Amino acid sequence: xxxxxxxxxxxxxxxxxxxxxxxxxxxxxxxxxxxxxxxxxxxxxxxxxxxxxxxxxxxxxxxxxxxxxxxxxx
Numbered sequence: 001x002x003x004x005x006x007x008x009x010x011x012x013x014x015x016x017x018x019x020x021x022x023x024x025x026x027x028x029x030x031x032x033x034x035x036x037x038x039x040x041x042x043x044x045x046x047x048x049x050x051x052x053x054x055x056x057x058x059x060x061x062x063x064x065x066x067x068x069x070x071x072x073x074x
Contacts, residue, residue: 001031003031003032003033004031004032004033005032005033005035005036006020006029006032006033006034006035006036007034007035007036007037007038008020008034008036008037008038009037009038009039009040010037010038010039010040010044010046011039011040011041011044012041012044012045012046013044013045013046014037014044014045014046014047014049014050017037017046017049017050018049020034021034021049021053021055034055035055035056036055036056036057036058037049037050037055037056037057037058038057038058038059038060039057039058039059039060040059040060040061040062041059041061042059042061044059047059060074
């Protein structure tokens with residue numbers, strides 16, 4: 001069975017992200033797989049959580065990109 005790829009968006013510590021990871025690891029998300037975590041902050045602890053579980057992560061900060069258009073393009 002092909003699983004739906006899931007991206008999770010976070011802005012801080014990632015406690016909800018960790019709960020989703022735990023649910024996935026415990027088989028409670030049988031038809032989906034978390035494959036990406038997107039953070040709006042390069043200092044978010046959620047980035048470490050993603051690293052600890054082998055989940056790809058990226059940072060996309062509207063403030064650093066300067067405009068809504070640049071943010072959406074990124």
